Structures are given as C-alpha cells and as structure tokens.
Amino acid sequence: MIESLSRRALSGSSGTYHVHALELAAARERKLKGLNVTVMFLDDTEHTFHVEKRAKGSALLDQVYQHLELVEKDYFGVQYSEKGCLPTNNRPECMRWLDPSKSIKKQLGNCQYPLFFRVKFYVSDPSKLQEEYTRYQFYLQVRRDILDERLHLPPSTACLLASYTVQSELGDYQPDEHGPNYLSHLQLVPGQSDDMEKKIAELHKLHKGQLPADAEFNFLDHAKRIDMYGVELHRAKDNTNKDIELGVTSVGLVVFQNKVRINTFSWSKIMKISFKRKQFFIQLRRELSENYDTILGFNMETYRSSKTLWKACVEHHTFFRLHSPKIRRRFPLSLGSKFYYSGRTEFQTVSEVKQRGRLERKFVRSPSKYLIRQAVSPSTLEDKGKSLSVPSRPSRPYDNKVTSLGAKEPRKAWEDDSHLSDDDGGFLERTLEGPFSPGLAGRVLSYADEEPPSPTTNELYDTPPYSASHSPTSQMVEEGLATIVLHPDEDGKYGFNVKGGANRDIPEAKDLPILVSRVAPNTPADRCNPRLSEGDQILQINGRDVTHAHHQTVVQIIQEARSTNDGKLVLVIKPNAIYSGEEYEEPPYQYVPVGEVLRTPSPSNALEQSMLLLADGIASGALISQYELLYRKHPDLTCDEAVKPKNINKNRYRDISPYDSSRVILKDSSGGDYINANYVNMHITGTDTINHYIATQGPLQSTTEDFWQMILEEECTHIIMLTTIVERGRAKCHKYWPNLGESLTFLNIVIKCICEETDDSGSFVFRDFILSDVKNNVERDIKHMQYVAWPDHGVPDSPGLFLSFTERVRDARKESSAPIVVHCSAGIGRTGVLILMETAMCLIEASEPVYPLDIVQTMREQRAMMIQNASQYRFVCESVHAAYTQKIVKPKNNFSR
Template sequence: MSMKLIRASSGTYNVRAEEMARDRPQMKTVKCIVHFLDETKESFEVDKRAKAGALLDIVYDHLELIEKDYFGLQFADVAPAPDAMVRAGGKQGPTRRWLDPLKNLKKQIRLGPPYTLEFAVKFYVCDPCKLTDEYTRYHFFLQLKKDILEGKLVCPPTTAALLASYAVQSELGDYNPEEHTDGYLSEFRFIPNQTENFEREVSELHKQHKGQMPADAEYNYLDVVKRLDMYGVDVHLARVRDQSNMDIQLGVASAGLVVFQNSVKINTFSWAKIVKISFKRKQFFIQLRREIGTNNNDNIDNLIGFYMTSYRSCKNLWKSCVEHHTFFRLHKPNPPIKKKLLSLGSKFRYSGRTEFQTLEDGKRRARIERTFSRSPSKRYARRTVGGTTRDVIMDEKNVLDGYRNAPVNNGPVNNHVKQSRSMNSTINLTRNYDGYGRSPRSSFQDYRRKSNTQWSDNQSEPDEGGFVPPVPAKMQDYYLDENTSMSQQSFELPDYHEFVPNGNGFVDGQGLVVIRMRPDDQGRFGFNVKSVNCRGRDPARPHQGGADQGMPIIVSRVAPGSPADLCIPRLNEGDQVLQINRRDVSTHSHEQVVMFIRATRENHSGELELIVRPNVYVGDDPVEEPEFQYIPDTHHISTTTHGDVLAESLLLLQEGIESGAAVAQFEQLYRKKPGMTMNAARLPENIPKNRYRDISPYDQTRVVIKNGPDYINANFVNMEIPGSGIVNRYIAAQGPLPNTVVDYWEMIWEQQSTLVVMLTTKMERGRVKCHQYWPNLYETEDLGALQLTCLKEQETPSFAFREFLLVNMDTNEERHIVQMQYIAWPDHGVPDDSSDFLDFVIRVRQNRVGMVEPTVVHCSAGIGRTGVLITMETAMCLIEANQPVYPLDIVRQMRDQRAMLIQTASQYRFVCEAILRVYSEGIVKPLDDYQR
C-alpha cells in the first residue's frame, strides 16, 4: 500500500520545454512560393489545413486571369524510382506533378514547407485563336517559349527561327539597323545549343515583321507553334507491349493519345476512336472502337497495351488521359464516383471546369480593358573561359550595371546597349501596353503614319507595306452531354449527342455579339450604317430611315485598319445593329442612330459599345455565311501498319457527325484565306459584274479573260488526289448576270472547257438566281465573236441535260459543250435525301472521264452548292485511290483557291453524310490498283 502511495505522489515537470513551447508561435498558415512564367516569383500564405484549390484561387486572383482553367500549379515530387533504375543502382529523382485542388496541400507536397510550385499551362488549347483574352495568349506565348528553350517542344530549325523572330518582334519591336547591329540577339536564348548562325537567321526574319505590334507578333507565334506535332502534348515514357519491346513516348493531347518514337509522331488514337482507358500495375491499356466493315459477331476487343516505367508513371498517364478527355470533350465534368466499401481501383475524376464552360463563361463576362507589362526575356552574356564559351545569366541588376558601365564603342553588344529603346535618359526594362497590347512606340497612330493611311470613308485598302493584324476567331461552341459508365480502374469515353449552334454572343442562343471600340485620333470609328430594304420596298428608294420606315440598321461598310476593323471581335459588313451604348435603336430613325454614334466621342470614356446580330444581310440578297474564323488543325492518323487509314478516317467522320464536333470545326474554319486579295473585284468597272457584293474572286487564282474585259467572277480550283497522280481541275464561278453572259462564254472558249455543271434553277423563292445564259432548243444566239446553238435538251424531275454547239466566227472553229443542270435542290436548306444528288455526281464523273480541261461549276454565288459538288467528287476520288477522307481539309484546300466554298453548316453536314453513304453502301470502292 505504501508503494502505491509513493507512485501516485511522484511526477516530473520540464520547465524549459514548456517555456520554449510558450514562446514558439502557433503556425496556422504555410508559405507557398510560386514561380510564374514571366520569371518572377511571389510568396503566398494559406491555411495549412486548406485545400489546394484555395492556393489556386489566390494565384488566379493575383494574375487577374479570366481564362484560368487552362492553367495549374506544378510541384516537385520524389516518386519511386523505376525498377530498372533501382537495379542499376540509380537514385530516385524528383518528378513534376499537378496540384489537385480537392486535396490538402500537405498531403500532396512532400518537399517543404515552404512549398515551391510553378505556374504553368496544363491544358494546351487546340487552337490558340480560341483564347479571347490577350493576357491569356501572352501566358501561352511565355509557356511555349519556355517549352522550346527547355527542349520539351521539339521543332525543326527553320520553324524555331521563325518563332524566335516573332518573339524578338514582340519584345524589341520593328527592326532598326541603327539600333539592332550585329550580335544584338546574342543575349537572348530561344533554343538549346543556340548558335550564331541561328541568330543571324532570326535577325533576317525579324526584318520581315515590320509593323507588327506585340500582340500581333505573339498571335502569329501561336498560330505557327500550334502546327507542331508535339504542341500541347503531355509526354510519358513507355514501351510497346509486343515482341518488338520498342521504346516510345505516349503523349496526351486535346485530340487524343499520340504515339511518338524519337520525338517523331507515328500514330494517333483520337478520343472519338477510344472506348476505354485502363491500367493495371505498370500496364496501360486503350480499347478502340470496331472499325467500319468488321464482323459484328467478332467478340475480340481491339485492345492495345503499353508498358510504363513504374506504377506511379502508369497512373499519372491514366490520370492525364482522364483530365484531358473531360476538359476537351465533355460539356461538364461528370459527378465523382462514390467510394464503396472494399472497392478496388482509382476513383479519380477531373473536377475543374471544362473548356466548354470556360468559353461560355468568357462570353458572359464583360470585356476587360486591362493594362499589363510584358516582362523582358532573361538575358545571357557569352564568356569564354579556358577556351570554352559559356552562357552567363544576367539578372536585372547585372543588365543595368552592364548598360551603365558599357563603353560607347566596345563590340556589338555594347552598340546595342548604346541604342537603348528608352526615349529618356533612364533605361526601361519592361514595356507597357494598353488593353490592345500596343506599345507607345508602335501604337495605332504610329501604324497609321507608317502606312500613310488617312482612314477616310472613301478608302478601300491600306498600303501594302502596312501590316493588317489577324482577326481572332469568333467561336462556335458545341454542347457535350455524356452519360458515362465508369469502372474501377478504367475510364469510359462515351459519345457526343447534341450540337447547339449558338453564336458567340449572349446565352439566349440568338448569336448576339458585344463589340467595343474607341475612335482614332481624328474621332472616327471607321464604319457606316444604312437601313436595308427588307419588306419588299422599291430597291431604287434611298436607304434612309430606321424604325420610321420599318428597316433594320445594318453596317454597310468597315474601313480597313480602322478601330471597327481592328477591334476584337471585329465589326463586319452586314451586321445588324441592335443597341448602341445599351440604347435600343429599334425605335429610332436612321438620323438618330448616326447621332448616337457621333455623340459617343464626346462622353467621358469615348468608348462605343454595340450589340449586333452578325451577318444578317449581305448585298441585296441574304447570304448565310459563318463569321471569319480560324480552325484548329485536324489531327490525322498517320499511315502506319495499324489498320486501314481510309476506314479510320471515315470512322472519325461518322463520330464527328453524330456528335456535332465536325460541324463545330467547320463553323470555325476561315471563310477567306488570310493574305489573299480581291482588288480586281472592287474596281468600279467590275463591281456591276458581281452578283453579290461580298462574294469576290481572289486575285491570285481568278480566271483572266484574254479577249475583251479581263474580269469575271470565277476562280481556278484544282483538287489533287494523293497517291494517284490525278488532279481534278475546276472553274468555280457565279451564275452569269445579263451583263456577263458574253464574258462567261468567252471564258469557256479560252479555257477549252467542254463540260458545264449548273447547280441551281433560274428562280428560287421568287428571286433570280441565275440568268438564262443559253438559247432555247434549236435557237442560236450571237455572243460577240462566238455563236451558240442549242442542239439537244432533256429534262427529268432531278436533272436537265443540254448540248450546245459553240462556234468562233473569226476562225470557224467548232466545239461541242455539254451542260448538266441539277434541279432537285430545294429552295431552302439541303435535300432530305442524297440519292438524286449522288446519282447526278456519278453522271458528272462519267462525263469527265479522260478530260484534262477544267470543268466549269456554278450555282448562284458560286460558293455553296458549287463547293458541295467539288467536295463530293474529290471524296469519291480519294475513296477510289484508297486514301483517307477528311472533308474539312478538302474545304480548306478549296477555300485557299476561292473564298467561302461550301456556304452553310447544313451543306457541310449534307456532303459529309453523303460521303459516309457512298462508302458504307459500296457505291464507290477502292480500285484494285490502289488496294494495299
């Protein structure tokens, strides 16, 4: 008993330890150091028990990013070493991992605190033109520069030099021979192992970018870099799971899974082709859809497997696939899978916003006119030590000290220093820009002076020496709603099923667009408005009045290079003005509308805000055209031994049509190829020869008439069939007007064409679509030096066939001309069934056998149905040559030769479905000579 009492009464108390605990601060926050893409770093304090999403929000707010969902934070993680490395006695090294916003910081980052992270692009948008905010594009520009410098993004030397020249233009501005002397690029680093020859090549390219403002140069940079095979690819090391045991790289991108060997793309598995992705230990699997034409009773799955270097790397690849598929393919993330008792496998699902949600949110936000500084590149100085040349990084202090202490004449670098870009005595290392990304030195006013342009209302084109910046895309988005069946360690990739062709404006789906602009230094916005006669009024009546005469207010003209032309989004001819500075103009006259626009210059901000409905009217006849847009490059499946590329291309097309993605991509394709001119069509003597004001031929490919007036609204369109040596030659033309019939037949005679394909009737919906440019049966018509006689005419419910005798009265030379007219196209939309149209195309092809002269194809404008027929015949030829069929590439190739070919989304969908039909029903098959 006494022992128990002694034990109970004993104890110890560490006075020193308690006092130290008292003095020790109770840390409730943790320090996070974030390195940004402009080579700056910031320190942030967050609650140590907080989710990582809290840190991400702080970082986004710090940068004031709008399109923030493309970015993330990376941290170094000590991952287990691969088995082969361990056996070789290697040490485990740090790997980069993305911060999961749903998990605690301390459970993810093993190194620290303080935690060190890097801000980086996580999801590379398939086309940077989708990025509406210039500040976002600037961060993409910085990231891609870094990727190339670090060797992560491999590109050919010529492309690297072009990209570097755009980067130099963005930072230094126009090339100045007095300022940019030999060696002025020696302080910059663009690629690994950079040489002086490379710098000289960059300098020569820099001279060609005169007039480009920083935002323009960065835009061009992104437009070039997006075409690289490894652009936007998250690379993972792997090994083929077969006897070859070949080392490869698996890349996860917006389009799907890409396979590289030695940084060369050898295959692509698009998301549309993949059914499921899964992993087990170090093995990664993808399950593909059955190809068209396979036996439906075949139960063998098309499963492809790869060996990864470790379990961790395998799971990281799987997670990357899950995130990329969800971000780029889904309308919204599917709800997370609830963990069940004793369930196995990863339940990870992407939890952030998708690209679709980001784009929608961007359209709802008001445009922010921000001012931000572009940071200078990290400078290097070459020093030779012991015969070895090394690059020494120069920080801001070193750069300043070097500039201040440099002698006047001491080599190329110091000559560059002497000609500092600062106009004052101090040296500025950063360049400030306004909300349009223009520096004070290369502002809009300076550009006007360089191009000697007055921007008057009578001017049609800026000087050729000036630079007209590209217009970013106005996006068409698509709705992706998927019902996903998930398994444990697999991820099902379901289909799209609905497409919503909303415009790029309000959420109501009516395609309204908000456009903001400020006047130039002369107080001009650079556009005119008029009231369009849309209720059957006399066309000769002056276009005046607005609501008082029941006429909408339409933009009639936009001066090139003016604020209306340079604003983003751009104001276009044919746009209907609904509101001016939040004032509804539907109840005001034309004079009042003009007064509202002029009064804007006198308010405090001087900003004009318009709400328009895009492209409502074009000329006197509405032309249903998509906006001027850009398209991301299609990701083709490489020609390898892995399957039939023709069948694979049509499988992708079928998936794209069913999902709406194919139509969405078509909606983003440019209508007119940038850089092509249409000056001949705008000459006063040629304007009356155009049926529609906005549909003109390119100067570079237009048909020139040698005998008589040289102008006619027609272009040469040549479609090459790869692997066959065939080139189908066409002349795509508008339907003749009464004043162009003679020119039309003179063109046919000079080009020795013997087949004319007509894809319209003379009248549709009460409007003249094409003048009858031929005589009636057995009649003869004199056409200048030519004489035309109709010898034969035959008509069916769908077709009309005519034969003509065309005689040159000067030489008495005779030619027989065949005209084939398709008359079954409805007055509005497209045919409900493609049977008659396909029959017509087959008959056209039969008449073209052995023909080397161009076939003349026309409808009314020479772009819509004309493009449909050329696309259809080209696709048939590709199938016969056993070549893959990518309709979007066909349209792009056509539009490079004549603008706007295939006019509407419904026409594109119609021809795509017709292509699938001729293949699936065997109407057209690969010829024996091209069978592999």
C-alpha cells in the same frame, strides 16, 4: 457616495484583458505554424505566399490566381517536385500537380524547393481564350517550352514563331533602328545561329502593324499545329519492347517514336482507361464491322509513371470533353484509385467568361533574356538567365502598359485589315467560325459526355482483327523491304487500294510512287503479319517492277492476278518511312469479347458503312479533330520556283505556292514558264476514271495573259470560278474576261465573250467565250461557270445550291477530257471543296466507300493546303452525306475490285 463606490470598485479584485496584444501574439503564432511557399512564374518572377499548415491546395492556388489577377484560371496549375527536378527534363513522373482538394502539408511535406506556375491544359485554339492576358500567359509557356526544348519543331517553324516574339517586343521593323545584328542578343530559339537570325529578321519585316496582342495570337495560332504542342511525353515500351512515348492532349492519347507522332487515339474512340502496377491500358470502341473490343497495353517505366499518365488522361478528358465533372459515388469497399478531376471544365470556364464579358486591363510584358554567345549547356543557360539584365527596346505607345483589345479579336498573320476570307493567304485557317462560344462548340468540337463511334481512321495502333482462318504470310527480304503474299477472299478481293504512279496524260509531271491508300478491315490485306499499311510503297507485284508504272497498269496487274495461280499476289513493299510498319504488331492485351447482344450489325456494303461513319464523325466532332491532325503542306515537297525573284510577284498570297513536282509549266509565255497552278488528278477507286483538274489562284492583272496562255496550251474548255471579283472591299480576283460582246487581245490569244446568263436563283453566272489562237488561226469554245452565291465569309448555309452547281460541273466534264480549271482567290479553299465534292459523287456512283480525309490528303499531295479550314471541311462532309442520303447521286454498277 459616488466617490465611495468608485473606491470600493477599484479596491476589490479587478482584471484587464488585452485584446489587441493577444491578437498580435496569435497572429505571430499562426505565422510560425504556417507555410511559406515560393512560386516561380512564367515571366521568371517569383513570389512567396503564406498559407496555413492545414490548408488545402485550393488555398494556395486561389492566392496565385489572385496575385496574377487571372480570370480564365482553370487552364493553369502549380507543379512541385520532392527531388528538386525542373519542369524541363521531360520526366512528368518527377513533377506533380498541386491537388486543390488535398492538404498542402501532405503534398509538399518538407519540400524546400520552389513551385512552378504552368499551363496545365493547352487550349486547342487560342480564339477560345477571351482575355488578352490569358493568351499572354499561354504565349510565355509555349516560348518556354521551345527554349527548354520540350517542344520540338523544325527550324523554319521556330524562326516563324521567333519573328512574332520580335514583333511583340520590338514593334515594327525600323531600318534606321534595327541594324544587321539587332537580334544577336535576344534568346529566341534553341541553337540560335546567324543564319537563323537573318531568317527571323526577314519574317519580322512582314509583321508590320501588328500590336503585341496580334503577334502573340499569331504565335499561338501557328504553335497549335505543331505535333508536340502541349504534350508531356511519358516513356513507355510497346509489346515488342520498342521505346515509345505517350502524351495526352485535348484530342486524346498520342503516341510518339523518336519525337515523331505515329498515332492518335481520339477520346471518342477510347472507351476505358486503366492501369495496373507498371502497365497502362486503353480499351478502344469497336467499329461497325467488328464484334469485339480491343485493349492495348503499354509497359511504363514505374508504377508512379503509369499512375501519372492515367491521372493526366482522367483530367484532360474531363476538362475538354465534359460539360461538368462527373460526381463520383463513394463506395466504402471500392478498390483502386479514387482520383477524379474536381475542377471546372473548359466549357464552364468559357461560359462564365463570356457571360461576364471581357475586361479592359493593363499589364506589363516581360522582354526576352539576353543570349550568352558562348558554348554553354541549356541547363547552364537556364540558370544564368535569371540573373541577366534584359535588353532595352524602343519606346512605343503600347509598350509595357498595354490596353486589352476588348471585344476586338487579334488580327491574323499577313492580314491587311480585320476582315478575313476563306481563301486569303497567310495561314488564315480557322478552326471555328469566329470566336469560340459554347453555342458553336457542338458544330466543331463536342462536349457531350457520351459520344457515338468515330469514323474509321486505320490508325497505327489499331489492332488487326483476329482470324482463325489462314492468314497471309510475310517475310523480310533485303533490309527495309518486305515480301507479302496475299490470296483473295471469297469475294475475290484482296482488300486494299493504291494511289500514285506515272501519268500518261502529263508526261512531264514527276512520277509518284505507288502507295497503299487504304486497307479495308477484316480482309486478307488487313490480316497480314505485319499488316499491309496505309503509306506502304509497292515496288514489285508478282515479280514485275512497278516503281515507274502508270496507275492504270498497276490496277490491271492486280486484277489479272486473281485469275492466275490461284489468285496469289506477291507484293514487295517498302514500309512507310514514318510509320516503319512495325507498330502493327499485336499488343499483349488484345481482345475483350463482349456479349452478342451488344454486337453492332455491319452494313451490307462498304459505301453504306462509310456513310454511317461519316455521319457519326459529323455528330461527334471527331471528324474535325482528325482533319486538324493532317499536314497542311507535304513536308517532302518543295516550292522553290514560286520564291524565285522573277516569280514572287506572280503570287497573289506570299504563302500560297505550287509544288515544284506538280506545277503547271508554261511553254510559250513571254513572261516565263511560271504560273501559280498545280495539276490535281483524282483517281476514282474501283474504276479506270481519273478526274483531271488544274487548281490555280485567281489571276492578278499582271498574270491574266499567263492564265489564258495556260488555257490555250492545256487545251482546256471549262473554267470554274468560285469567288467574286471583290469581297468585303478586298480584291479577290482580277476580271480576266471581256464584257459581253467585247474582246480581250493578247500577244498569242484573243478572247471574245458571246454569251452571259444568270440562273433563276441568281447564284450562278454562265458565260461562253471564243478563244482564238493567233499563231495557228484556230478557235475554241470556252465555258465559264461562276459561283457567285458563296458567302464572302464562311460557307453556304445549306448544301443544296452547292450540290446543284457540282452536278453542272460533272455534266460539263462529259464534254471534254481536258483538265477542268478551278480557281477561287488563293486556289486552295473553295477549290478544294469542289474537287472533294465531285470526287465523292463519283465514288458513290461507283459504289465505293467515301473517306473525305483520304481525299484531302491526296489533294494536298498535289497542291498545298487544299481545303483551307475546318469550316470548309465540315461543310463538304455534310454535303457528301446529303448527296448520298437524299439520293442526289446514286450507286450504279459495282466497279469494286
């Protein structure tokens, strides 16, 4: 029976379905219909990915990120070009970012060229990156930008960054292993020379003990301060048909001319961005004193370049400023581009990574290429570099297979241990208080969707307010100079302030040029065509040469001009060399009036207005963005005396040096005339008052006698100390004074301590010394005021105690006209905070506006790096605002000119 059924079943119609064979055939067919895409990575490796023909860009991006095992992937993207351009030709319109929401086939077409994995959003601070591997990818990108000359930087900075590359790849400098030409085969900087290699080698020796992750972190920490860091330049023309270049960063839109940044429009200042054909527009937020909006127009080379720049602005603003991308409502009949950024923002990326925690992982670092020592073009070098063998390097425990630092933050440059201080040397500036976190973001950089107006910064491309009334005229005289004729307004003011000039009190100090320090909006100086600009040098006033005049003399000449010849003021100026004074021409698209209902009432006086702007800047985070754009050291001032062999050991920190032009020169010291100290003179606008300071480092044991010799020679009577002797186990200052009732004897001086008292809060210590001049048998009383409550890390929790201490300093100034000596450890951080605070209090009393950034710039023109980091700057700005709003200091008589 069974046999019969089996035969019947098998003898009839039957069928077989070969599942496995058909699966293989379908796979082969899909593979033939799919796309093979080759991607070039930052370490010069490449990989081919297979994607389906109808797949979107997100499919390829996911494979790329998975291939690299990237966690913080949203900072990166993939670029392609239909014409085979390389991402090194500084023509962004030739390169396009792969859009994750669009079909790969539609974007790439029949493109046979490889794609390039690159950093798309350059992080403003490497401490925001939680993963060591992410920082490594950023490091590779910035190195490539330097070698491809996309990132322009001075030779000294290029050598410093290259020294960190050497430390990362070769480890600590070893005299027996690293001979005189050990860098000659490494491709480190463009135009590499023997002199540059020697400089790099000397810097390499200073990085002893830094692991690769440490060196790469410091590399990025210095690179972030370069003007062109992370900027792709888009060629454009202004309304005068001059060539300029526009770039987009995390801060906003930046304007370059001849590779020099001449202006920055922060996101908080921009209201709207648009483009029409070849024209690109930005609409600026009105200031408190304005009743109009300003539109600036730029002419791009092509429609494609205009749209590329617009898309970059949309993406960067969304990524860096918003909590999450805006969801666009779709209107079927809407006109214009429908592009918007749909990826994750920086805030979302940081939040997710912090919740997940850092990963312990290992990865292989890619060494530098060999340098071909022959005359070849950069493009040839780029092509050949891919086939060159890589140099060998000594084996280290952490070489190639590197364990991530986990929760440990990379060690900063020049640092001896993991604890940093606000006053430490070695570029220890921190943008944030500790590693970045969303909870701290609001204190430094806002991610809010809408922001209040930013403080007035008088930026280069700010459009001068329109006036139907008579505007002063200007005409060019000899080449490079201009004559400007001003008449006072109804209040008798011209609307500008000056700084600089010779100093009667310090004859040996170098004369500073008379410069325009501020131009008030909607005043005669503001309505000039071209506009009188911050940084312009005044050479003549009403025919009088003022190139070597004292500051007080210049102020007096300007004041006297109001009462003679109908108040006519004729200025011969030399426009600022960097700004050239030509960018103030009105753009073709200037004003878009809005309804009177939107007008912002202007404050009754300039001081109140400046306080409103200060409050807005603190709240929006724009205050910090502007501060970080300011130079740390004046590019035209030298510090040659500090690095001479006989003086180098007199510096507490090797990178904190006094300018030669304003340094204190000892006259009768057995150890020479050098001391790490600068004269800092702060003129109180609208008055004849100049507050004199000597900003200096905390004395070393070997420089204590020089310190007291300076006190003797400068006839100082007050010393302000803003640090303790030891903080976190590190020496911050030598104890340069004797104990109570004891004496300290030197060759020319004897110091005796006769009183020591601590205030009720335990925050301050006040000491009285008697200084005896041995040679002249003269005694002098010295007041010593020490602030001991300043935290060893960071800034005070509230301005209260600090304002109280500053008031004590102001009271002490009334007792003597001699310079007040102020020091912390390096003499730049807390020292700068105190000087700015006292200057602001004096300005408030004089009913003058307070612009903290201008004060920082004035200080840095006399001593480098004053107010060392963003935390200190934010704290002192909050203290200034508190002093005004709480009426700790009140306006007195109006001294305004």
